[in-house]
Amino acid sequence: MEVNMLTWSITGLVILGLFIFDFYTHVRNPHEPTMKESAYWMLFYMALATAFGVFLWLTWGEPNDPHQHGMEFFTGYVTELALSVDNLFMFALIMGSFKVPRMYQQKVLLIGIVLALVFRLVFILLGAAVINAWTDVFYLFGLFILYTAVKLIIDEMSDQPEQDPSDMWVIRTLRKVIHVTPTYQGDKLWIRHMGKRALTPLFVCLVAIGMIDVMFALDSIPAIYGITQEPYIVFTANAFALLGLRQMYFLLDGLIDRLVYLPYGLAVILGFIGVKLILHALHENNLPFINGGENLHVIEIPTLVSLLVIVGVLAITTVASLIKSKRDEAQGGVMPEWNPAKNIEDPSL
Template identity: 75%
Template sequence: MEVNLVTWVVTIAVIAGFFIFDFYSHVRVPHEPTLKESAWWSLFYVALAVLFGGFLWVTWGEPGNPHQHGIEFFTGYITEKALSVDNLFIFALIMGAFKIPRKYQQKVLLIGIALALVFRLVFILLGAAVIHAWSDVFYLFGIFLLYTAIKLLWDEVTDTPETDPNDMRIIRWLRKVIPVTSTYHGDKLAVRLPAAEGKRHGALALTPLVVALVAIGMVDLMFALDSIPAIYGITVEPYIVFTTNAFALLGLRQMYFLLDGLLDRLVYLPYGLGVILGFIGVKLILHALHENNLFFINGGSDVPVPEVPTLMSLVVIVGILLVTVVASVVKTKRDEAQGGIPPKWNTALTTGEDWPEKEQS
């Protein structure tokens, strides 16, 4: 398999086609997706990613390792999928903060995710250019991921509250320069205000749906600051970096509704993601040492340190996720048996309803 301009154009066109199909088949008419609908389409996009990974497994390899890029894709896809699940917690916060009715949430998610993928493509190409020009950038990637992992774990231990999307600078700026209506107008993104005196037409104003999708796009862009270095710790092929991100984001809207009500049960997921980011950070630093060019480290020569094979990375990442999910399920069931927080609390987060009072045990 040869990754040339035609390959890139065809791949981007196919990915864009799935987003367009998703919009016209599911999102254009506002409705609340059922659990069955979300489950089937989530399974469809996972199967699609598996088929694509299988295609790379068969057609694109390296001398002596014919399945190398296939392994890299599956490792990267699982990593990006796990990191994207963490995005869903923030998406739920945004939906609750803007009190978006459930039947309009699909449109906000799809457009926001599509914008995020465009931004990620820019990041990926920039990252590839930087790596090509300066291979020691892996030191910075590794240190950044270690910092992110420590911060993520610290925030969980100290129970640091998430940032309110209304406090984001871009959201405050958007509301200052462009009129935003105080109420929703169906699933419209913009409406005409009543005509002002002396004018034939009223001014164009955005609805809160636009503000919410901008918040989702920006939040996902911030998550890309973690996920892009993480995937470059698994593969240096920009094509695999892009496709793993694209397939992870393609089914994210369906996964949001599929996991609705289950997000609060994954109590240890942030800890698992922190460990994964830390693991990849160490892997990146070892790789940088192995190909060192910095004069103040070993006189600019390579440092003989072991590198973590991609297959081992796959095993470690899957193992961490399995332990995290199982431990979360066990803890949640134990807490419910002891009269802990009921699962229905999560519905208030995603619908904007008032929080129910804690039930007495």
């Protein structure tokens, strides 16, 4: 398999087609998806990702490892899927803050996910250009991912409340310079009001989600570059992980707050990837103040080991979280509701 401009073009068109298909089959007509519907389509997109990974496994590799890129895709896909859980929580927080009616949340999610993929594509291409120009950038990637892992643990252990997305500087400025309708106008993003264009709260919510998407792209792209340096695999792993994110949001409704140890598991995964990045940087070292600018013979963590570590950490933290949640419920504890916008009706009705 050769990754050329034709391969990129075909892949881009297929991914775009899947998003268009998703819009016309599920989002165009506002409705609240059932658990059965969400589970079915989540499995559908996971099956597509698996089929694509098998295709890479069989057609693209290196002389010393014919299945290398297939393994890298599966590892990157699982990693991005795990990191996407943080996206889900923030999406719920934002839609709860803006009181988005539940029947319109699918549209907000789909557009937000498309924005996320666009932002990630930009960072993927920038990352590839930087890596080609300066391989020692992996030191910076590794340190940044380690910092993110530590910050994730500190934020989880602190009792500080989450910032209200509607208080973001961009949102407050947008409300000052452009008229925003006081209520939702169906699932419209803007309307004509008294001869002038006016934005709806749904549009403002999307701006907030777009800003959050940039922050998540800054974390996830360096992380997956710790698994593979192939921009094509980085992009496709992100695309397939994001394709099922809307369904995962509704499928995990009410469950996410039970995964109390998941943030710590994600921190361990990020820490592992950060160490892997630094080891790779040492192996390719060109910095004159480290070993005189010569490569260091350090251990390189195989992709299969990375996949086993990531899946193992996710399994352990998930099981431990569910056990703790059941124990708390048995002792009379009350689990908080995950989705802040779950029971919000349409204010415009």
